[in-house]
Amino acid sequence: MSDPNRIPSSVIRSLLEVYFIMGSVNCRLDPAEVLTEALGGGITLFQFREKGNGALTGSAKFELAKSLMQLCRAHGVPFIVNDDLDLAIALDADGIHVGQDDAPASMIRRRLGSGKIIGVSAHTLQEVQQAIEDGADYLGVGPVYPTSSKEDAQPVNGTRLIEELRLQGIDIPLVGIGGITLSNAAPVIAAGADGISLISAIAQADQISETARRFLKTVEEGLRHRE
Numbered sequence: 001m002s003d004p005n006r007i008p009s010s011v012i013r014s015l016l017e018v019y020f021i022m023g024s025v026n027c028r029l030d031p032a033e034v035l036t037e038a039l040g041g042g043i044t045l046f047q048f049r050e051k052g053n054g055a056l057t058g059s060a061k062f063e064l065a066k067s068l069m070q071l072c073r074a075h076g077v078p079f080i081v082n083d084d085l086d087l088a089i090a091l092d093a094d095g096i097h098v099g100q101d102d103a104p105a106s107m108i109r110r111r112l113g114s115g116k117i118i119g120v121s122a123h124t125l126q127e128v129q130q131a132i133e134d135g136a137d138y139l140g141v142g143p144v145y146p147t148s149s150k151e152d153a154q155p156v157n158g159t160r161l162i163e164e165l166r167l168q169g170i171d172i173p174l175v176g177i178g179g180i181t182l183s184n185a186a187p188v189i190a191a192g193a194d195g196i197s198l199i200s201a202i203a204q205a206d207q208i209s210e211t212a213r214r215f216l217k218t219v220e221e222g223l224r225h226r227e
């Protein structure tokens with residue numbers, strides 16, 4: 001029997017359209033300013049990913065996460081924590097994203113319960129099947145294009161895996177991630193993704209709000225085209 005507290009796939013799909021990921025190391029401006037602009041431009045989901053050289057830890061990380069979550073709440077955009085289950089629980093965040101080297105989604109589902117969003121990174125059909133079995137709500141599939149935002153990224157996959165999953169009838173909500181820009185986002189949606197996930201194309205943009213708006217328009221046009 002299906003769990004009545006589980007967030008429906010249709011809701012997850014619409015949240016994934018423009019999924020912005022960011023931590024303090026990704027920003028040229030103050031992170032709160034970057035996120036405020038991105039929210040104003042219409043991002044649909046946000047992930048706090050405080051990782052890399054110079055990343056905050058301890059109470060500084062917690063305080064930044066809390067203030068960014070408040071901004072998301074004010075805009076009605078769910079707040080996802082990358083990797084850190086204790087932080088997600090302490091903040092009562094809306095969900096968590098984990099990869100293949102992080103805690104397994106099955107354990108996280110037991111700790112968080114069914115009303116929270118769990119995302120899992122997957123790079124092969126086997127990882128996709130395992131994530132579905134473990135109770136993931138959505139997948140992050142990448143890197144679609146070369147990225148400089150993740151040092152330990154897997155080899156570039158293009159849109160191949162996304163296409164293959166959809167051809168096999170696997171319809172779990174998913175985003176493409178890795179090196180996505182305004183010029184290469186459309187093929188990711190055409191391949192069958194429900195949205196795109198990005199760091200630098202928004203965090204480093206000269207006009208953050210306008211850039212987020214243009215990503216949303218590109219994704220919505222791509223989704224309409226597929227109907």
Ligand SMILES: Cc1ncc(COP(=O)(O)OP(=O)(O)O)c(N)n1
Nearest residue numbers: 082083097098099100121140177197
């Ligand atoms: C939406 C989304 N997709 C993939 C990832 C990558 O997660 P992971 O492989 O665990 O790598 P880190 O981000 O933890 O370095 C993601 N964060 N979000």
Ligand SMILES: Cc1nc(C(=O)O)sc1CCOP(=O)(O)O
Nearest residue numbers: 142143147149178179198199200
């Ligand atoms: C966080 C992350 N995960 C990836 C994966 O392939 O799983 S690629 C990536 C970095 C995405 O940043 P940008 O939009 O700047 O390329």
Ligand SMILES: [Mg+2]
Nearest residue numbers: 083098099102
């Ligand atoms: Mg991770």
